[in-house]
Amino acid sequence: MSANKTRIISIALTLLGALFCLLNLFTPNAFHCTDTGCRLYGKMTLLGIPIFGWGTLFFFLIFLALIFKPVKVSILLELGVLIDTFLLSYQLYNVICTKCLIVAFFLGLTSIVIFASSRRKRSLILLFAWWTFFSGAIFTSYTQNITRPYPIWGKPDAPLKVFFSPSCKTCQALMESLMENSRINECELYPVPET
Numbered sequence: 044m045s046a047n048k049t050r051i052i053s054i055a056l057t058l059l060g061a062l063f064c065l066l067n068l069f070t071p072n073a074f075h076c077t078d079t080g081c082r083l084y085g086k087m088t089l090l091g092i093p094i095f096g097w098g099t100l101f102f103f104l105i106f107l108a109l110i111f112k113p114v115k116v117s118i119l120l121e122l123g124v125l126i127d128t129f130l131l132s133y134q135l136y137n138v139i140c141t142k143c144l145i146v147a148f149f150l151g152l153t154s155i156v157i158f159a160s161s162r163r164k165r166s167l168i169l170l171f172a173w174w175t176f177f178s179g180a181i182f183t184s185y186t187q188n189i190t191r192p193y194p195i196w197g198k199p200d201a202p203l204k205v206f207f208s209p210s211c212k213t214c215q216a217l218m219e220s221l222m223e224n225s226r227i228n229e230c231e232l233y234p235v236p237e238t
Contacts, residue, residue: 046160058106060098060146074142076141080139081141081142094143101119104119105120121165128173131173144177147180154173197231201229204230
């Protein structure tokens with residue numbers, strides 16, 4: 044790929060990443076996210092600046108470097124990939140944030156475009172480490188959303204959420220008690236496998 048084409052694609056990806064961060068910074072509910080991590084990390088601040096503010100700033104710095112100091116882009120991206128690798132590993136062992144994974148995707152894609160043309164060994168090693176944690180976080184997010192229990196009865200704002208196993212004798216007794224007392228309408232019922 045030519046240097047000019049690489050630069051144009053990188054600028055477009057950087058602007059998309061900045062726009063996504065900016066939207067999440069000022070309109071946190073613009074993109075629906077069911078993960079607990081979105082609510083948790085969306086409220087996080089570092090030095091008084093929200094996490095999506097840092098993302099916007101970083102993408103803007105890459106954009107400026109691409110325009111005015113192209114030789115500094117690789118160093119900035121290496122720093123960003125290193126920090127994001129740490130953040131992805133933190134998510135992987137705690138709670139996943141889908142919005143954060145989208146930001147990581149834009150960072151990773153920009154890095155792949157830039158690093159493919161530079162072929163610096165350090166950049167490629169960092170990118171491989173980032174890819175390992177990114178793919179792990181994607182897989183974890185996917186399995187958490189697939190294996191999450193879904194209600195078979197009740198309203199989402201029900202004051203009582205009951206997780207039960209249909210094969211559990213104690214659970215069956217509880218369900219019968221709820222039905223007899225007409226409290227079933229106050230519940231949201233989630234079937235789960237017996238462990």
